[in-house]
Amino acid sequence: MSGSERERTIGATSAELWDRALRAVPGGVNSPVRSFASVGGQPFFVEKGDGAYLEDRDGRRYLDFVLSWGPLVLGHSHPVIVEALRTQIGRGTSYGAPTAEEVELAERLIRLVPGIEMVRLVNSGTEATMSALRLARAYTGRTRFLKFTGCYHGHADPFLVAAGSGVATLGLPNSPGVPEASVRDTALLPFNDLEAVEQLFDERGDELAAVFLEPVMGNAGLILPNPGFLGGLRELTEAHGALLVFDEVMTGFRVGLGGAQERFGVVPDLTTLGKVIGGGLPVGAFGGRSDIMKMVAPAGPVYQAGTLSGNPLATAAGNAQLEWLEVHDPFPELEVVGRKLVDGLLEVLEEVGIEASGRSLGSMWGVFFHSGPVSSFEDASEADIERFGRFHGEMLRRGVFLAPSPFEAGFLSVRHGEEEIEFTLSAAREAAKAVA
Ligand code: KE4
Secondary structure: OOOHHHHHHOOOOHHHHHHHHHHHOHHHOOOHHHHOOOOOOOOOOEEEEEEOEEEEOOOOEEEEOOHHHOOOOOOEOOHHHHHHHHHHHOOOOOOOOOOHHHHHHHHHHHHHOOOOOEEEEEOOHHHHHHHHHHHHHHHHOOOEEEEEEOOOOOOOHHHOEOOOHHHHHOOOOEOOOOOHHHHOOEEEEEOOOHHHHHHHHHHHHHHEEEEEEOOOEOOOOOEOOOOOHHHHHHHHHHHHOOEEEEEOOOOOOOOOOOHHHHHHOOOOOEEEEEHHHHOOOOOEEEEEOHHHHOOEOOOOOEOOOOOOOOOHHHHHHHHHHHHHHHHHOOHHHHHHHHHHHHHHHHHHHHHOOOOOEEEEEOOEEEEEOOOOOOOOHHHHOOOOHHHHHHHHHHHHHOOEEOOOOOOOOEEOOOOOOHHHHHHHHHHHHHHHHHHO
8 A cells, every 4th residue: 555644654653653543533543442541541553463362563462352342252363264254355345236145144143043033234233223223113113112221232323321331431421412302212221120121111111112232231341131130021022012122242142152042041022233243344233033024125114224234254254253153162161261260350359359249151251340249330330440440551561451441341262261361360460469
């Protein structure tokens, strides 16, 4: 590539790039949670990823627990992904016409995810949830829907009220630019508060198009559903003609091959997916009962479209990653690694008297600087965010990259083994002393 930008980039350090990025890109990043705003310091610029590790522009290596915020369950540059992309790239990058690989990915999702009978591929989780909400409203003829505080469903207007992830991290309970009309029909309740949901249904059940949730919260740290919560939502939505929508953009193929709906045995009417199903390429999907999905254009009247939907590179990488997961089923092993990591971290923090709680689930994990239990965003908000920020910096200095936000889950890949866990716990022992 020629041009002054390229010439100026060769050999540029993270610090130099950060300075330029701040002038060229809002906040210097293309997604807020990458900015380190809530943990202090500034982001490193990545040169490459390899397995469980990242290398920055200054040659520093980091053990990566962010993994692109979830997609890379096989780790960086896994050979099956590289090979799939290498094969496809020579045949073109996008056609705007159907391909066999889109059908293959759709059929795979239908076979693996209990609640999906038909599916539409899109380009991001935001597109998936935005489209699923439109479809739920069309199918039920209702506009009001319920979400839970701390659950993040992407940045489409109707969801940006007390969202988790970047919005919670940045303390933006509502985003400017979201018209009141867009959120007037968004009801908000605390996660795991089934009684409050029952009361809402008693009062306005016939107005609700859907209950929309992350079945396991990953955007407020890792928060599990209380026993009976998901089943209770299933009963209430069925009794009142509302749809149950599981946003599994993060939990899909992360807490098990069939996602949270298979793990907890509660099947939603619609499911949204993303991240893992694209192997690191831009992708999303929404799917569910075929009687609902048949309302989506051009089969039905609910419009939804996308230039790059089902993109051949994304479907090549997604099919390769999902096929590997199905053949090798790494989830039992990931479960063991995750438990060992979290148990070790809690032990290390307790040794220096830092109150903490946490747990893992499949290839996701989370630790709160909070004595626990943490079963809602409201609980998570009481964690010691300032101490987490200092701990994040101490771990980074010791070569461990944790999510730069207390309101995010951690991830594992199949490349995170015994050695990586020991390295992390050793760094954590020193970091914990430094922030005690
Ligand atoms: P995207 O539009 O970022 O592909 O997906 C939005 C989304 C929807 N639903 C859930 C449950 C999600 O976790 C996400 C995106 N997750 C964040 C991480 N917490 C993406 C990271 C970022 O915003 O940069």
